[in-house]
Amino acid sequence: MNAITLENVSLSFAAKPQPFTVLEDISLTLNRGEFVVLLGPSGCGKSTILNLVAGFNKPDRGRVAAGGKTVRQPGPDRGMIFLFQQPNLFPWLSVLENVTFGPRLGKHRKDETNAQAQAWLERVGLKGFEHHAPWQLSGGMKQRVALARAWLPGPEVLLLDEPFGALDAQTRLMMQELLREAWLSTGTTLLFVTHDVEEALFLADRILIMSAKPGKIVDEIVLPFGRERDIETLAEHPAYSEIKHHVLHRVRQEAKRHLG
Structure with a gap:
C-alpha cells in the first residue's frame, strides 16, 4: 500500500476577477519509507500539496489518500506530522x-x-x-x-515545509544529516519542500519539479546516489554534476516562465 497518493488533483483559490488555479491535474505517489522532495519556483503550489496531504485543504477535483484512505481532514489516525521553517516551540x-x-x-x-x-x-x-x-x-x-x-x-508520514530555510549554511548541513539519519533509522515516509537544489540532491530518493502558474509536476528525477550518501563526497559521484545541471536548468526555466 502506498503511503501517499494524489490522483488528478486540482485546486483553485478564490480571487478577483476570477479564481486562481494553484494546482492542476497533479498525480504523484510516495512509497512507504520513501524520501521525496518537491522543487519549483515560489508560488507553484509546493506547500499547498503538503496542506492537501495533511488535510488542511480539500481539492476541487481528484483524490488525496494516505495509507489508502481518502484524506478529508487533519487527524492523528494517519500519523502525519508537519515540520515548518519556524520551529514554533x-x-x-x-x-x-x-x-x-x-x-x-x-x-x-x-x-x-x-x-x-x-x-x-x-x-x-x-x-x-x-x-x-x-x-x-x-x-x-x-x-x-x-x-x-x-x-x-x-509518525508514518512527515511533511516538511522548508524546515531549514532560516538556518545558516553550517547549521543547515548538520540538520540535513540529522534528518537523514533519523529517516534511515525509522523508515518514515518524508515529503519535503525546498528551494535549494543541493539540499534536494543530498536528501532525496526522488525529486519532483513543479511548474509555475498553475502548479504541475513537469519532471521527475530518481537519484542514483544510494541512501548511504556522504555530504562531503556526494559531488564526486560521476552522475552528480549532470543531474545538478539538469535540475537547476529545469527549475530556472520554470522560474523564468513564472516571472514572464
Whole structure:
C-alpha cells in the first residue's frame, strides 16, 4: 500500500476577477519509507500539496489518500506530522515539555514517553538541555527540538515545509544529516519542500519539479546516489554534476516562465 497518493488533483483559490488555479491535474505517489522532495519556483503550489496531504485543504477535483484512505481532514489516525521553517516551540515550556507536548494531550505513560523523548534529544545532540527554555537555545537547537518533537510519536508520514530555510549554511548541513539519519533509522515516509537544489540532491530518493502558474509536476528525477550518501563526497559521484545541471536548468526555466 502506498503511503501517499494524489490522483488528478486540482485546486483553485478564490480571487478577483476570477479564481486562481494553484494546482492542476497533479498525480504523484510516495512509497512507504520513501524520501521525496518537491522543487519549483515560489508560488507553484509546493506547500499547498503538503496542506492537501495533511488535510488542511480539500481539492476541487481528484483524490488525496494516505495509507489508502481518502484524506478529508487533519487527524492523528494517519500519523502525519508537519515540520515548518519556524520551529514554533512553546516559550513557556521546557525543551522536554515541548518534545512530549503531543503525547501529553492524550493517553500516555509519562515515564515511557519521557524516556523516548530523552532518547530523541540525545540523538539530535541535545542531551543535557532537557530543562532549558526555548529562549536559551540557538536557532539550530530550536529546530533540533522541533525535529525530536515531530518524530517522537512515530509518525508514518512527515511533511516538511522548508524546515531549514532560516538556518545558516553550517547549521543547515548538520540538520540535513540529522534528518537523514533519523529517516534511515525509522523508515518514515518524508515529503519535503525546498528551494535549494543541493539540499534536494543530498536528501532525496526522488525529486519532483513543479511548474509555475498553475502548479504541475513537469519532471521527475530518481537519484542514483544510494541512501548511504556522504555530504562531503556526494559531488564526486560521476552522475552528480549532470543531474545538478539538469535540475537547476529545469527549475530556472520554470522560474523564468513564472516571472514572464
